Amino acid sequence: MTTSRLPAALAPWATALSAISPELAVALGPLLRRLDALVGEREPVADVHGDPDGLGGLSRSGRPDQLLPSEWLLADEYPEEFLRRLVDGELLHLAPEFNKPTVRGRMVALVDAGPTQAGAGRLVQLAALLVLHRRAAA
Incomplete structure (x- = not known):
């Protein structure tokens, strides 16, 4: 099939x-x-990290x-408030800092190609493999 017969979105x-x-x-x-949008939200093509270089401030995740030690004290004194802040993403973490970025990524595919995966299930597997192949090549 020639690429001219494909819609631009499939290029x-x-x-x-x-x-x-x-x-x-x-x-x-x-x-x-x-599938590409779904996988892209959960697993970026590359994650930039580098050598640890101390702490760069505070963040809401980690x-x-x-x-922070004050958050652990909150857990000891007011466990319900600690759990509320945990669920709402309000706890403060120390944010690590990196100095030399390197690119790394991960691609994994596990599919069941047995007889119960005929029809629509097989098409979803094919689409997922195509999406992961493109992301791995990138």
Whole structure:
């Protein structure tokens, strides 16, 4: 299939979609775009980190070992208020600082291709693999 027969929205997947019929590629288009947006929200293509370089301030999210000591005191004295702040994302954490950014990423796919995954289930698996392949190549 030539890339000229694909809608512009499917251009990022043109190489992978060249192995299937144009009709199936167009039918997979909305699913590909939705899966790409879903995966992109949860797993960015690359996460910038570097060598730790101390602390850069305060943040509303982080690991438990980065909680401010005053938040742990709140947990001891007023556990209900601590839980409320935890649920509402109001706890303060120390924010780590990095000095030399490096790019890293992660792609994982686990699919069940058994007989119960025929039809629509198989199409979703195909779309997910196409989305992950494009993200891994990026």
